[in-house]
Amino acid sequence: MGQIVILNGVSLTAEAVVAIARDGARVGLEERAREALTATRQYIEEHWLGVDAPLMYAFNTGVGALKSQRIAPGDIEAFQTNLVRSHSAGAGDAMPTEVVRAMMALRVNAFASNHSGVRVEILDRLIAMLNHGITPVVAAKGSVGASGDLAPLALMSGAMMGLPHSRVRFDGQEMPAARAFERCDLPPTIDVQAKDATALINGATASLAYAVLAAFDARSLLTDAMISAAMTIEALRGEVSSFDARVMRARPHAGQARTAFALRQMLSGSQRCSEPARQVRLTGAQGPAGQRHSPPLAPRIQDAYSLRCIPQVHGPVLDALDYVDAIVATEINSATDNPLIFPEEEGYAIVSGGHFHGQYIAQAMDFLALAVTDLSAICDRRSARLIDPSCNFELPGNLIAQRPGINSGFAVAQSMGTGLVLENMGLCSPASATSLPAKGNTEDHISNSCFAARRTRTIVDNARSVIAVETLLAAQALDLCERDLADFPLGIGTSASWRALRETVPAMLGDDRWMHDDIAQVTALLADGTLRKRVGVSCGPLWPARDSW
Incomplete structure (x- = not known):
């Protein structure tokens, strides 16, 4: 078995990112991180997703200029899905496979720190894609790096979800994302619920993937x-x-x-x-090759x-x-x-x-x-x-x-x-x-x-x-x-x-x-x-x- 990189949000190195991106190192989630993510998500679903919950950005509100627009509990899943669709606005050639793999691993590691509130199923899905070699086709251009790399991450997320328009590279071919999942005996689609999509597309993670490899x-x-x-x-x-x-x-x-x-x-x-070596004539120079210059050349002194x-x-x-x-x-x-999201004494x-x-x-x-x-x-x-x-x-x-x-x-x-x-x-x-x-x-x-x-x-x-x-x-x-x-x-x-x-x-x-x-x-x-x-x-x-x- 090859190298396994365990992600926990605090100890990932550039060398390990490169191993995942280029060498196909397998990825796992630290058990303590999994437990913390599960507990946080349980609290969110029990306390923050009801009709009487206060406005909380990206959980039950729109995003950007729509931040004050309340999203009803029954519309949250549609809102999160539409967010991925509307933000998949990339252009240009596809990112190299190694950059996309680095981006996926970095996103999982960011979530593993347990400040995002996403479901652990999202991390597991990205990890499964990395370990099976399913790589989203992501257009390289179109991000301003402000609210994160919205377009590249949305294209990655759409592939993770198995959306019909999404494409992936798998087994040397390009194909619809859902088909690749089926060939790996994985569910062809996965939904996104409160905060899942907003967390997935938020952050300069495409930028960071390029930066890790370039540095x-x-x-x-x-x-x-x-x-x-x-x-x-x-x-x-x-x-x-x-x-x-x-x-x-x-x-x-x-x-x-x-x-x-x-x-x-x-x-x-x-x-x-050395000075003696400099005094030797080279083949092609005026005079007999391999012999010392006569009179001697002036000292080189400095170059x-x-x-x-x-x-x-x-x-x-x-x-x-x-x-x-x-x-x-x-x-x-x-x-x-x-x-x-940050833990407090009560919640x-x-x-x-x-x-x-x-x-x-x-x-x-x-x-x-x-x-x-x-x-x-x-x-x-x-x-x-x-x-x-x-x-x-x-x-x-x-x-x-x-x-x-x-x-x-x-x-x-x-x-x-x-x-x-x-x-x-x-x-x-x-x-x-x-x-x-x-x-x-x-x-x-x-x-x-x-x-x-x-x-x-x-x-x-x-x-x-x-x-x-x-x-x-x-x-x-x-x-x-x-x-x-x-x-x-x-x-x-x-x-x-x-x-x-x-x-x-x-x-x-x-x-x-x-x-x-x-x-x-x-x-x-x-x-x-x-x-x-x-x-x-x-x-x-x-x-x-x-x-x-």
Whole structure:
């Protein structure tokens, strides 16, 4: 049996959300949470759903501008069902399956905190869908992230209910939701009663699903960028003194110090980044290859910013990730619908609030978008240096191994990276500062969190391809250097990543190959963590506890 994630509303982690979303981890509900939910719901049905109950928002009233409109007990189920229908106003392509699965798990976890008042049957239905692999088809666009992600969550809820228009992905096919339930021996439909639908669609949970996955991937991406940077430094026989721990202590930002430590770990044992290695002529340079320059070249002293300032540029990304992860961790275990329910000495209190508003997520995702965009930009600048004969220290132009002119080498691979960086630059404009009133001015300030998070996921995906290009180019450069610099070993981490890459993607030492496939293969190696794992085995953790760096 695979991993089982038990939800209780207080202890879910981003790693567990990713396991549910991507790896198909099974989901369960903690028994204490189940008991608490059952007791709360029993109280609600006994005390709050009668004809003489006071007006309570979303229980026996309409929503939004209709908040003062009383709903009779006999109409509550129809009201809740119609709420899902009326709010299913999404547009655009469908969300990826992993995002929808994350959204479903996060909604269950929010309910498990026992502040929403939903029936436990709602949680069980969503859990059954996750465990059977029934994933609602949810349009990605249309949420303003104010009263939560209303449209995406309504589309998810309609599928959960088995409504006729709802579609799901199941067993590799798209089909009506009810049919998928029947194939799993589950009831084809389920009703929604007081507070069920209002709780289901209230909260910035689609935004959070995108954010969890984007932040998780961005942290892995930063490690990949550290690896590609180390490979480029060695390919260019760079100067590593700027990563000295004493230099870092003179301006003691944590992220900067940690990235410098990671570089020192990977470059440990390197003789390639030394003055003797720099004096060796490379094949293709003027004069006999493999011999020392005479007269000697002037000392390198220091490198261009894209090499020398890696700690100062990658470091802020690490600090940004720490901030973003803290926001995401809090959101994962928060109750985010309205109103919320709290136990009192005699019964429960119901309190209206604004936890559905997605501004925390929106601002965190804007911050992450800026950080990852800049990370992709510096990686691309290193790629540009690798192919440019004016600044790549005797490497062949475009990293062409033979027959320049007949072969074009890696120029367009590098240009592709620049194109993705330009796209990221256009995408990273702040979404959280863009607000227009919605729903008859009831939502007079919106967060735009769903777009912010969805956009940031795109930026992260683009950045992975940019880093893949740097990795591919740096590996090619190391291969071209190897015949002349074999006596100058690489650092332990750089060597491990280079050799791991070459197990899948051979060097281009003859004619040009189909570049798309090489880039795709390297991107896949980054996505599955192959290079990170091999570097970790060779030189230990790159991000250890504080005392180490």
